[in-house]
Amino acid sequence: MTHKLDVFWIARGALLVLMVGCCLSEGWIEDTALLGGTYVLSLLSFKVLLSFFDLCALLVYELEISL
Numbered sequence: 001m002t003h004k005l006d007v008f009w010i011a012r013g014a015l016l017v018l019m020v021g022c023c024l025s026e027g028w029i030e031d032t033a034l035l036g037g038t039y040v041l042s043l044l045s046f047k048v049l050l051s052f053f054d055l056c057a058l059l060v061y062e063l064e065i066s067l
Contacts, residue, residue, distance in 0.1 A: 008052070015039070015055060035062050 019035055035058050041051070
């Protein structure tokens with residue numbers, strides 16, 4: 001069980017680095033600010049796994065509109 005938890009936090013940290021990279025490379029457009037706000041709210045959420053998948057969905061959306 002602790003291995004899955006470690007993988008979860010590593011993935012969450014990787015998404016944080018990717019999100020910061022998007023913010024620094026493109027500037028703070030409204031979609032990027034929405035992604036950052038979602039990440040912050042996901043840290044405060046009680047349903048961590050659900051908020052993690054929401055964050056992944058918004059990250060995919062951010063990557064899609066940037067192409």
